[in-house]
Amino acid sequence: QMRTGPAQQSTVCPYACQRRTTTANKNKRFTDALEVLVEYHELTEIEGPRVAYSRAASVLKSLPWTIESMGGTEALPCVGEKTRTLIQVTGWYYSYIVLNISDQEYILFTSVFGVGPKTADKWYRRGLRSFSQILADPDVQLNRMQQNGFLHYTDLSRGLSAAEARAVEAVVGETVRTVAPNARVVLTGGFRRGKEFGHDVDFIVTTAEPGRENSLLPLIMGRLEEQGLLLFQAHHPSTLALKKIPCRRFEAMDYYSKCFLILKLEGSRVQGGGQAVPAGRGWRAVRVDLVAPPIERFAFTQLGWTGSKFERDLRRFARVERNMLLDNHALFDKAKNQFLAAVTEKDIFAHLGLEYMEPWQRNA
Ligand code: TTP
Ligand code: MN
Ligand code: MN
Numbered sequence: 296q297m298r299t300g301p302a303q304q305s306t307v308c309p310y311a312c313q314r315r316t317t318t319a320n321k322n323k324r325f326t327d328a329l330e331v332l333v334e335y336h337e338l339t340e341i342e343g344p345r346v347a348y349s350r351a352a353s354v355l356k357s358l359p360w361t362i363e364s365m366g367g368t369e370a371l372p373c374v375g376e377k378t379r380t381l382i383q384v385t386g387w388y389y390s391y392i393v394l395n396i397s398d399q400e401y402i403l404f405t406s407v408f409g410v411g412p413k414t415a416d417k418w419y420r421r422g423l424r425s426f427s428q429i430l431a432d433p434d435v436q437l438n439r440m441q442q443n444g445f446l447h448y449t450d451l452s453r454g455l456s457a458a459e460a461r462a463v464e465a466v467v468g469e470t471v472r473t474v475a476p477n478a479r480v481v482l483t484g485g486f487r488r489g490k491e492f493g494h495d496v497d498f499i500v501t502t503a504e505p506g507r508e509n510s511l512l513p514l515i516m517g518r519l520e521e522q523g524l525l526l527f528q529a530h531h532p533s534t535l536a537l538k539k540i541p542c543r544r545f546e547a548m549d550y551y552s553k554c555f556l557i558l559k560l561e562g563s564r565v566q567g568g569g570q571a572v573p574a575g576r577g578w579r580a581v582r583v584d585l586v587a588p589p590i591e592r593f594a595f596t597q598l599g600w601t602g603s604k605f606e607r608d609l610r611r612f613a614r615v616e617r618n619m620l621l622d623n624h625a626l627f628d629k630a631k632n633q634f635l636a637a638v639t640e641k642d643i644f645a646h647l648g649l650e651y652m653e654p655w656q657r658n659a
């Protein structure tokens with residue numbers, strides 16, 4: 296009975312980690328509008344509206360049917376009065392939110408690599424309303440990341456196709472094989488979830504040699520540099536040895552060695568030519584993230600970095616429903632006062648008493 300709405304509603308689970316959400320979003324019209332609201336509310340300290348809209352969007356993404364009207368949405372979990380109004384009047388309400396909101400510059404500013412809500416807010420408060428005003432203002436100090444964010448803005452704001460992500464995977468794979476033949480690289484993030492489009496490509500790099508994971512990323516960056524492919528790098532060495540695990544705060548945060556890169560992707564490497572590569576130049580800039588956890592933490596890293604709101608709800612589910620703490624490093628059972636080991640993601644789902652969800656079913 297996949298056709299009508301109301302018959303489905305009783306089966307919609309309240310946590311995203313209990314729902315199978317593929318990239319085939321049947322309610323994109325509404326979820327796009329909701330995600331603009333989520334982004335807009337990221338500016339404020341009050342997390343209520345942001346969380347509420349974000350959860351509502353996740354629920355709508357998981358529905359196997361398209362919502363036609365507000366009627367019949369009453370029984371959906373996490374879909375409150377405001378979201379239902381948005382559904383009812385989506386056409387004009389959406390335009391109103393996107394086009395007339397006074398702070399739309401804030402959303403524009405945070406689209407620059409290295410610019411977060413705080414910086415965007417600071418610039419907005421200074422009266423700055425456009426990139427040219429920011430770049431022309433003698434009092435604005437851009438850090439190295441932001442300088443590169445502006446320098447490569449056109450390429451980076453375009454995002455990447457799955458074909459380009461595969462080309463990046465080949466480049467990173469070859470590089471790792473050259474400097475660390477025994478290391479392993481796996482794709483994670485949105486492209487692991489089967490997205491056709493993403494803002495960067497994420498990889499986990501591991502080695503079976505204990506302690507060696509901390510020297511991997513500098514080696515990889517060095518080799519990328521030698522090949523003339525490294526346009527920008529910010530490396531954060533591991534702080535794992537210094538920290539208490541699991542994190543007490545449930546953020547998409549971890550203590551592993553990681554780096555945020557901008558790489559040069561040559562058009563010739565992309566199957567089908569790579570439409571996003573400017574013709575005269577033959578290459579484009581792409582954002583790449585690498586993380587290098589110790590091998591025994593691989594499953595937790597993989598689950599965490601595969602991402603989406605699925606991940607946030609998984610942590611919340613663990614805490615609220617299971618009295619456990621889950622983060623990118625570990626799963627801790629508070630009742631038993633012990634860590635629960637995991638070699639694969641399946642082990643973690645099993646510890647949580649959840650049905651295993653494939654990565655492409657985690658597009659919450
Ligand atoms: P993103 O790359 O930001 O998001 P995405 O791959 O889902 O989508 P896109 O790139 O297309 O926008 O993050 C991927 C996951 O990595 C996200 O769930 C959070 C996680 N992550 C950490 O857990 N710790 C970190 O330090 C960072 C930078 C990311
Ligand atoms: Mn990503
Ligand atoms: Mn992103």
Ligand code: MN
Pocket residue numbers: 484495496497584
């Ligand atoms: Mn990323």
